[in-house]
Amino acid sequence: MTPEQIASELHQILSEIIAANGADIAVTTAQLAPERPKNREHGDWASNAAMQFAKRLGMNPRQLAEQIVAQLRQVAGIASAEIAGPGFINITLETAAAAAVVPQILAAGRAYGTSDVLDGQNIHLEFVSANPTGPLHLGHTRWAALGDSMARVLRAGGAHVATEYYINDAGAQMQKFGRSVLAAALQQPTPEDGYPGEYIQVLGKYVREQIPNLAELPAEEQLEQVTELAYQRQLAEIKQSLENFNVHFDVWFSERTLHERPTPNELSPVEKALEQLRQQGRVYEADDAVWVRTTEFGDDKDRVFTRGNGVFTYFAADAAYLLSKSARGFYEKVYLLGADHHGYVGRLKAISGAAGEDPETQMTPVIGQLVNLDGARLSKRAGNIVELDDLLQWLGSDALRYWLARYPADSPLSLSGEKLRSRTNDNPVYYVQYVHARSCAVDRNAAAAGLTREGFAPELLTHQTETELLGKLQQYPAIVAGAAQLREPHRIARYLEELAANYNRWYDNCRVLPQAGQELEPLHATRLCLNDAVRQVVANGLELLGVSAPERM
Numbered sequence: 001m002t003p004e005q006i007a008s009e010l011h012q013i014l015s016e017i018i019a020a021n022g023a024d025i026a027v028t029t030a031q032l033a034p035e036r037p038k039n040r041e042h043g044d045w046a047s048n049a050a051m052q053f054a055k056r057l058g059m060n061p062r063q064l065a066e067q068i069v070a071q072l073r074q075v076a077g078i079a080s081a082e083i084a085g086p087g088f089i090n091i092t093l094e095t096a097a098a099a100a101v102v103p104q105i106l107a108a109g110r111a112y113g114t115s116d117v118l119d120g121q122n123i124h125l126e127f128v129s130a131n132p133t134g135p136l137h138l139g140h141t142r143w144a145a146l147g148d149s150m151a152r153v154l155r156a157g158g159a160h161v162a163t164e165y166y167i168n169d170a171g172a173q174m175q176k177f178g179r180s181v182l183a184a185a186l187q188q189p190t191p192e193d194g195y196p197g198e199y200i201q202v203l204g205k206y207v208r209e210q211i212p213n214l215a216e217l218p219a220e221e222q223l224e225q226v227t228e229l230a231y232q233r234q235l236a237e238i239k240q241s242l243e244n245f246n247v248h249f250d251v252w253f254s255e256r257t258l259h260e261r262p263t264p265n266e267l268s269p270v271e272k273a274l275e276q277l278r279q280q281g282r283v284y285e286a287d288d289a290v291w292v293r294t295t296e297f298g299d300d301k302d303r304v305f306t307r308g309n310g311v312f313t314y315f316a317a318d319a320a321y322l323l324s325k326s327a328r329g330f331y332e333k334v335y336l337l338g339a340d341h342h343g344y345v346g347r348l349k350a351i352s353g354a355a356g357e358d359p360e361t362q363m364t365p366v367i368g369q370l371v372n373l374d375g376a377r378l379s380k381r382a383g384n385i386v387e388l389d390d391l392l393q394w395l396g397s398d399a400l401r402y403w404l405a406r407y408p409a410d411s412p413l414s415l416s417g418e419k420l421r422s423r424t425n426d427n428p429v430y431y432v433q434y435v436h437a438r439s440c441a442v443d444r445n446a447a448a449a450g451l452t453r454e455g456f457a458p459e460l461l462t463h464q465t466e467t468e469l470l471g472k473l474q475q476y477p478a479i480v481a482g483a484a485q486l487r488e489p490h491r492i493a494r495y496l497e498e499l500a501a502n503y504n505r506w507y508d509n510c511r512v513l514p515q516a517g518q519e520l521e522p523l524h525a526t527r528l529c530l531n532d533a534v535r536q537v538v539a540n541g542l543e544l545l546g547v548s549a550p551e552r553m
Helices: 003-020 049-053 061-072 095-099 101-111 138-156 172-185 198-210 219-244 255-259 269-279 314-327 339-354 388-395 397-405 417-421 428-449 464-486 490-509 522-544
Strands: 045-047 078-084 088-093 122-126 160-167 251-254 283-286 289-292 303-306 332-337 363-367 371-374 413-416
Touching (some): 003 061, 003 464, 049 061, 088 095, 095 464, 101 464, 101 522, 122 138, 138 397, 138 522, 251 255, 255 269, 255 314, 269 283, 269 303, 314 339, 332 339, 388 397, 413 417, 490 522
Parallel strands (some): 122 160, 122 332, 332 363, 371 413
Antiparallel strands (some): 045 088, 289 303
16 A cells, blocks of 8 residues: 555545535645654554644544544555544554555556656756857756756656757857867967867867868958857767766757748747737837836846847847747746856746746746865866866766755755765765665576565565565655655655665565575565565666666676
8 A cells, every 4th residue: 555545545534524524625635645654663654634624624633533543444454543642643554555565666667656746737947058168067067967857857747848958159158269269270379358278279170170271261251160160069069978977958959049030031039029028018118229127027127128239138038038938838947047047037037927927837947056076177178177078087977967966956065076986885876776786686696596576475574674665665656756846856866865775774684585495485585576676666766867777786
């Protein structure tokens, strides 16, 4: 019996009590989700249902609890139901009912833990979106790990999710980038405001090889060709770095397309955005510029959309990009933003409100904090940053992905490179992965001993460590659903560490294989199934974090 099934039974019982009392009270199964008590003497699950609804029914909590408990005791699979304190209900399951989760996990496989809590939600998730003017660094690494894990968790919750990288390939930074690479290609000094770093020299050499007659071209043509060639090369490196990090984007959206007209007679996305805002009555002209009344939606000042010379501002591109997401059918837009982007949130919400949306439900900004890593060396190519590629070579994708995903986004991180590289139980990713590898070793040894999974007998799993392990396995779907609803993938990592601890205690106390000379019994087959269930849940959880589940370590 799962927590969801207990909540369903409570819902049925409470609904009948409410009807019998002639009350008009709405109740959902979500309100009745039981919790795992910290003290195992209090049973397998605890419910505060009586505490929630007693007052509205004109009863005291213990009085309502007595009625609930009387019916719970009649439910198949529940061994006992007792009242504690002012009206809490402690529930103990029959062993077979608790262990029924094992065949459920094995039957569901990779689907165990998925749900429909976000069914019907169409979510756009933008993250990383670094300028294509240099390599990705440690700061980008955190948002890459967090964003990709969040997408996986949201999909596990039943949402339709599109992940997108917004390529800032227009504006002043691209001109600066082009001038920097052109100088390197012509073997001239870096411009005073240019980008430093050996990678610029590498791009310059690449450009020279691709355009042998570069020095003979007109200056304007030189800059145009070099900028485009270097941009495409740098963007390809960014994409490859992210693929190496097991981070995948559904869409790579170019900022330049916002300013391009599909045909001469059609408006560009930026022009369409202006017209949409104008139709909403949010646009006015003053001081030789076109403005949007964003202060009506919490912004600290109205924003200029078009300057007097007809040039669109960065705000215009931001507005057009946000509205393009709505035009593509995405109701909720999730932005993963750096710590220095607090002021940007108000602007985004103001754009959403000015376009007629509800910023509180359709805009979800996630502000992340900075991360530093002891022992990380500055990039030899970039000179002043810690590059993602160097981090992957030093630490590996799994360690980086896991450690960066196991903390809430708003927690500043100070990580130890030595700890991330360690192969001890003090390293959480090693600790969790080792449980998966250990469970695979158990399977290999079982096969060698001729132990099969036939004759699963759930009533035999009576050891205290088995009860605790079964309870932890039952919690996994609720953990994933909660992580999806709250947009917090770190909950998966923390759960996996608790599950690993439960498994190791069980492994130390309960033999899966018989001792030498002992015959194979149903208990051994049953424990082998439990071992397999743990392995499946660990693999499922690691997949949500973008981390591998090794079979040997």
